[in-house]
Amino acid sequence: MSRPARADFDLAALRANYAHAKAVHGGKVAATLKANAYGHGAVECARALAGQADAFAVAFAQEAMELREAGLTEPILVLEGAFGMDDVALAQRHGLWLVVHQEEQLRMLESLRGGGAVHAWLKIDTGMHRAGVAPGQARALWQRLAACDKVAGITLMTHLASADEPGNPMTGRQLAVFADATQGLPGPRSIANSAGVLGWKGAHQDWARPGIMLYGADPRGTPSDVLQPVMRLASEVFVERWLAPGEALGYGGSFVADRPTRVGLVAMGYADGYPRVVPSGTPVAVDGRLTRIIGRVAMDMLTVDLTDLPEAGPGSEVELWGSQVSVNDVAAAAGTIAYELLCNVKRVRRVYLHP
Structure with missing residues (x-):
């Protein structure tokens, strides 16, 4: 696979x-x-x-x-x-x-x-x-x-x-x-x-x-009811694990669990163009439901919070931005603009729909 x-x-x-x-x-x-x-x-x-x-x-x-x-x-x-x-x-x-x-x-x-x-x-x-x-x-x-x-x-x-x-x-x-x-x-x-x-x-x-x-992105950073996102950046959860309260996650231990936390490991990182600098709390969608990134984005993978998504797990689809998660929202979390995020996408498989 x-x-x-x-x-x-x-x-x-x-x-x-x-x-x-x-x-x-x-x-x-x-x-x-x-x-x-x-x-x-x-x-x-x-x-x-x-x-x-x-x-x-x-x-x-x-x-x-x-x-x-x-x-x-x-x-x-x-x-x-x-x-x-x-x-x-x-x-x-x-x-x-x-x-x-x-x-x-x-x-x-x-x-x-x-x-x-x-x-x-x-x-x-x-x-x-x-x-x-x-x-x-x-x-x-x-x-x-x-x-x-x-x-x-x-x-x-x-x-x-x-x-x-x-x-x-x-x-x-x-x-x-x-x-x-x-x-x-x-x-x-x-x-x-x-x-x-x-x-x-x-x-x-x-x-x-x-x-x-x-x-599909409004340059003013505001939501649009008319413009349609053209790019959907996505991946899947491929590993899950639990953190006990007080345990830290990832490089630098920037996220520390304050409750039992189920973590999904996602095949997406800054080498793919997803911004390294986004903080914990940046939105993602897993199987169509909104949740958050937790911990620091690494070169090849990132981690998401699955605690409140009991049906999600390995094989669940993750939208990093697209129709559910606005690229403008991710850009704001990263302290940049949608232009930069879209231009930086690389290494991932590219699929063209409705040619």
């Missing part, structure tokens, strides 16, 4: 989440598949969305080429843009859209000789102060792009820094800066990430670029 740790991916849920993003935002939606589709499998997710998605978005050109080599023909936006002329050449040959967020990337396009034209997305820094041209430079760089015969079209874009915080005035300021910097410039606009789609109508422009919401 193979080790029971696995990740199930519900591709019908992915398609439903994409449809929801498109319905809420309106306009066109580029499905963000960077970082191996946030750990879900970029090729498998792209194939599931083929014919439904208006475009895909990835971080860098090599991620785009993985999709092209798998036969995906939809437009692909490269969010980090070109790192060198080899990336520009790939964009020419394979119809990739390139973000331009610094003048050096513009000069690469201006230096092109021969080959086809490339669609450019001019990124404006409206307040994140990470990547993007200064608002005061946007008009001049747009004019240079428009004058370049190797630029097939221009989309204007920015990225929101705090849209997952509904009360933060930063997003309103960014929207105002973007409107001012692009006033009078023709062409489509793109502002909204997942949080922008879900919480900021002012960010609903021609294109959205949702990521985490496609995989």
Whole structure:
């Protein structure tokens, strides 16, 4: 029998989440598949969305080429843009859209000789102060792009820094800066990430670029009645034992039983991507019933409390996150965000449902 740790991916849920993003935002939606589709499998997710998605978005050109080599023909936006002329050449040959967020990337396009034209997305820094041209430079760089015969079209874009915080005035300021910097410039606009789609109508422009919401997690960390989790991380109990009151469990003895405690040993650890730092009390579901992790997560296994689940034991299924246990809740327990947990899943068997 193979080790029971696995990740199930519900591709019908992915398609439903994409449809929801498109319905809420309106306009066109580029499905963000960077970082191996946030750990879900970029090729498998792209194939599931083929014919439904208006475009895909990835971080860098090599991620785009993985999709092209798998036969995906939809437009692909490269969010980090070109790192060198080899990336520009790939964009020419394979119809990739390139973000331009610094003048050096513009000069690469201006230096092109021969080959086809490339669609450019001019990124404006409206307040994140990470990547993007200064608002005061946007008009001049747009004019240079428009004058370049190797630029097939221009989309204007920015990225929101705090849209997952509904009360933060930063997003309103960014929207105002973007409107001012692009006033009078023709062409489509793109502002909204997942949080922008879900919480900021002012960010609903021609294109959205949702990521985490496609995989069923609300970026604001709140429960959602609409988004469906795509990944279900699961395993099984394979050993059980009892602790007497006062006995400690696992590395460091961080959990000490205060009553007779039945412990289930589960084939899942931090080498599989489950976070080591979660404390005792972090929720899990065993055979569909909620219980808790107890003790410290180890490299290959963790321990759960079976005391109040008399029917559970070796062979019982354990959901670490999915439809019963929110990945946002596990992320909160770990002091991080769902994005990191999903991206870190590895080593487990991967099962794709409803392709």
